[in-house]
Amino acid sequence: IMIDEQRMKSLKVEKELLEQITEPKMLLIKQYPESGYVDSSEFVSGVGTGWAISDDGIFVTNHHVIDGADKIYVGFKGKSETARVLLSDKRIDLAVVQIINPKKKYKPLSISNNSAENGSDISVIGYPLAFDLGDDPRIHEGIISAQSGISKDITRYQISANINPGNSGGPVIDANANVVGV
Numbered sequence: 001i002m003i004d005e006q007r008m009k010s011l012k013v014e015k016e017l018l019e020q021i022t023e024p025k026m027l028l029i030k031q032y033p034e035s036g037y038v039d040s041s042e043f044v045s046g047v048g049t050g051w052a053i054s055d056d057g058i059f060v061t062n063h064h065v066i067d068g069a070d071k072i073y074v075g076f077k078g079k080s081e082t083a084r085v086l087l088s089d090k091r092i093d094l095a096v097v098q099i100i101n102p103k104k105k106y107k108p109l110s111i112s113n114n115s116a117e118n119g120s121d122i123s124v125i126g127y128p129l130a131f132d133l134g135d136d137p138r139i140h141e142g143i144i145s146a147q148s149g150i151s152k153d154i155t156r157y158q159i160s161a162n163i164n165p166g167n168s169g170g171p172v173i174d175a176n177a178n179v180v181g182v
Contacts, residue, residue, distance in 0.1 A: 142162070
């Protein structure tokens, strides 16, 4: 599916834009109703940020970005490729998707072998409000504020970096450029 910039601006978007943080850029789109093209008459939701974990078209994003999708597209600079969900876990809000017929190799990010300690410097990279703010990545710096989230959930960090709709699925990167969270 091809989506030019003008058409992307006319889409009705409910959540966030999903793009890979390394070149080329990536966009995942949930599309309702099912059809071959995304146009302004169709409902689009569940966009957010994602990142490659392998060079053969496997990406990580949040579960809520792809949840309930009839079709998933991974987009690069106005061009999209169909993807499928390999794994998804609602409880930890993670999903792994794969481009069905990848046309190139992708640049994966390294995942840290260590947990980040409180006070550790981090950066979040994503495409918040991309249809309004543009399609270049936004980088926000901060620290790991706490080792657990709401209800003492140890699967979540608390961070001080700003995040907005569109950052969903984006990596939290430590000072060594390794992913420590999503």
